[in-house]
Amino acid sequence: MSEVKKIATRESYGNALVELGKIHEELVVLDADLAGATKTGMFKKAFPERFFDCGIAEANMTGIAAGFAACGKVPFMSSFAMFAAGRAFEQVRNSIGYPHLNVKIGASHAGISVGEDGASHQCNEDIALMRMIPGMVVINPCDDVEARAAVKAAYEYNGPVYLRFGRLAIPVINDENEYEFEIGKGIVLKEGKDVTIIATGLCVYEALGAAQMLAEDGIDAEVLNIHTIKPLDEELVLASAAKTKKVVTVEEHSVIGGLGSAVCDVLCEKAPAQVMKIGIQDVFGESGPALELIRKYGLDAENIYKKVKAYV
Numbered sequence: 001m002s003e004v005k006k007i008a009t010r011e012s013y014g015n016a017l018v019e020l021g022k023i024h025e026e027l028v029v030l031d032a033d034l035a036g037a038t039k040t041g042m043f044k045k046a047f048p049e050r051f052f053d054c055g056i057a058e059a060n061m062t063g064i065a066a067g068f069a070a071c072g073k074v075p076f077m078s079s080f081a082m083f084a085a086g087r088a089f090e091q092v093r094n095s096i097g098y099p100h101l102n103v104k105i106g107a108s109h110a111g112i113s114v115g116e117d118g119a120s121h122q123c124n125e126d127i128a129l130m131r132m133i134p135g136m137v138v139i140n141p142c143d144d145v146e147a148r149a150a151v152k153a154a155y156e157y158n159g160p161v162y163l164r165f166g167r168l169a170i171p172v173i174n175d176e177n178e179y180e181f182e183i184g185k186g187i188v189l190k191e192g193k194d195v196t197i198i199a200t201g202l203c204v205y206e207a208l209g210a211a212q213m214l215a216e217d218g219i220d221a222e223v224l225n226i227h228t229i230k231p232l233d234e235e236l237v238l239a240s241a242a243k244t245k246k247v248v249t250v251e252e253h254s255v256i257g258g259l260g261s262a263v264c265d266v267l268c269e270k271a272p273a274q275v276m277k278i279g280i281q282d283v284f285g286e287s288g289p290a291l292e293l294i295r296k297y298g299l300d301a302e303n304i305y306k307k308v309k310a311y312v
Contacts, residue, residue: 004171004172005144005171005172006169006170006171006172007143007144007169007170007172008165008166008167008168008169008170009141009143009144009147009165009166009170010037010038010039010108010109010165010166010167011039011144011169012141012143012144012147012148012151012165013038013039013040013078013106013108013147013151013163013165014038014039014040014041014042014043015039015042015148016147016148016151016152017029017040017042017043017076017106017151018042018043018046018047019148019152020151020152020155021043021046021047021050022046024074024155025050026072026073026074027050027073027074027075027076027155028050028051028052028068028073028074028075028076029043029044029047029050029051029052029075029076029077029078030051030052030053030054030061030064030065030068030075030076030077030078031044031051031052031053031054031061031077031078031079032053032054032055032056032057032058032061032078032079032083033053033054033055033056034078034079034080034108035051035053035078037080037108037109037167038078038079038080038106038108038109038165039108040076040078040106052064058079058083058084058087058088058091059087059088059090059091061077061079061088062077062088062091062092062095062096062103063091063095064077065077065096065103066095066096066099066101066103068103069096069101069102069103070099070101074102074104074155075103075104076104076105076106077103077104077105077106078105078106078107078108079107079108080107080108080109080110080114080121080123081107081108081109081110081111081123081126081164082109082120082121082122082123082126084105084106084107084126085105085107085123085125085126085129085130085162086123086125086126086129089129092105092130092133093133096160097133097134097135097136097160100135100159100160101159101160102158102159102160103160103161104151104154104155104160104161104163105130105160105161105162105163106151106163106165107123107126107162107163107164107165108165108166108167109121109123109165109166109167110123110126110140110164110165110166110201110252110253111123111124111166111201111202111252111253112124112252112280112285112290112293112294112297112299113166113167113168113202113252113290113293113294114167114285114290115167115168115287115288115289115290115293116287116288116289117287118285118286118287119284119285119286119287122284122285124252124253124254124279124280124284124285125253125254125257126162126164126253127140127164127229127251127253127257127258127259128253128254128256128257128258128261129257130162130230131229131230131257131258131261131262132257133160135159135160136160136161136162136230137154137157137159137160137161137162137183137184137228137230137231138161138162138164138228138229138230139153139154139161139162139163139164139183139227139228139229140164140200140201140227140229140251140259141163141164141165141201141227142170142173142174142199142200142201142202142203142204142205142225142227143170143171143172143173143174143204143205144172145172145174145175145176145179146174146179146181146225146227147163147165149179149180149181150163150181150227151163152181153181153182153183154183157183164201166201166202166252167290168202168290168291170202170205171205173189173204173205173208181227183228183231184228184231184232184233185228185233185236186198186224186225186226186227186228186232186233186236186237187224187225187227188222188223188224188236188240189204189208189223189224189225190208190211190221190222190223191222192211192220192221192222192223192244193220193222193243193244194219194220194221194244194246194312195214195219195220195221195222195244195246195247195248195308195311195312196221196222196224196240196241196243196244196246196247196248197210197211197221197222197223197224197248197249197250197304197308198224198226198237198240198247198248198249198250198259198263199223199224199225199226199249199250199251199259200225200226200227200229200250200251200253200259201251201252201253202252202294202299203250203251203252203278203299203304204223204225205301206250206294206299206300206301206304207223207250207301207304208223208301209300209301209302209304209305210301210302210304210305210308211223212301213301213302213305214305214308214309214312217309219308219309219312221308222240222243222244224236224237224240226259226263229258229259229262230262232262232263232266234266234270237263237266237267238266238267238270238271241267241271241273242271242273245273245274246273246274246276246311246312247263247267247273247274247275247276248275248276248277248278248304248307248308248311249263249275249276249277249278249279250278250279250299250304251278251279252279252280252294252299253279253280254279254280254282255277255278255279255280255281255282256282258279259279260275260277260278260279261277263275264277276307276308276311278298278299278304278307279299280297281297285297
C-alpha cells in the first residue's frame with residue numbers, strides 16, 4: 001500500500017495565495033511578523049509590492065486590512081489563530097464584521113496540533129469567536145486539496161471570511177481532479193445507517209478511520225465532512241440525522257461553541273436528535289508532540305471508534 005501524502009494546510013494557504021496573486025492584481029496580503037510560519041512568505045517572494053508585514057501588531061493589521069478592503073482591494077490578513085481571532089477580536093468585529101468588509105482572515109496554527117508551543121498558542125476557541133460575528137463565514141478545511149479550494153472560494157466570496165489552517169502535516173483524502181468546493185455545502189464521504197459522524201478539519205481523516213473500525217464490528221457509520229461551519233449545511237445535517245437517529249460531532253476545537261454547538265443548534269430547533277460531541281472538553285491544551293496530543297485528547301481514529309461504539 002502506498003504511503004498517504006501529507007501536507008499542512010498552512011502550506012496549502014501559501015500556495016493558493018501565490019496562484020491567486022498571478023491572476024488577481026487587487027489581491028494583497030498582510031502578515032503580523034509570522035510570514036515564515038503562516039506561509040504567506042511564499043506570496044511575499046512572488047509579489048513583494050503587494051505584501052505588507054505589519055509587525056507584531058495584529059489589531060493594527062486588522063484596521064489596515066479593513067482600509068484596503070474599503071479601497072477596493074481584496075486583503076488576506078494572516079497570523080496564528082490565537083492572535084487573529086483572539087487578540088484582534090474586537091477589531092475584527094468592529095472594523096471588518098460590522099461594516100461587512102471584504103477581508104479574508106487566514107488563521108494558521110489552530111487547535112492542539114500546534115504541539116510544543118503549548119496552551120498559550122493552541123487556539124481551541126477561534127471557531128466559537130468567529131461564529132458569533134454576524135455575517136462572518138467560517139471555514140475549516142480537512143486537507144490540502146480542500147484548503148486550496150477554500151482559499152479560492154473565499155476570494156470569490158464578497159464579504160468577511162475566516163479560514164482556519166493547521167501546523168501539522170495531515171493526509172490528503174480528496175482527489176483534486178474530482179473535488180468540488182462550495183461554501184456552506186458539506187460532503188458525504190461515507191454513507192451509513194446506524195450513526196452519523198460529522199467531522200471538520202484534521203478530524204475528518206480520523207473519522208473515516210474510525211468508521212472503518214466500526215464497520216468491522218457491524219456498525220454502519222455515515223461520515224460527513226463539514227468544511228464550512230458557518231453557514232452550516234443544515235439540509236445535509238438534518239437529512240443524515242433523520243436517517244441514523246444518532247449523531248456524533250468531532251472537532252479539534254472546544255466542544256463549546258464550535259461545530260458540535262452549531263449542529264446542536266440546528267437539530268434542537270428543527271429535528272431533535274441524540275448528539276455526542278467529541279472535542280476539547282472545556283480544558284486548556286498542553287505542550288507536547290502534536291500526534292501524542294491528538295491521541296491524549298481523544299481525536300484520533302481509535303479513540304473516536306471507541307467512543308462511538310460505546311455511544312451506539
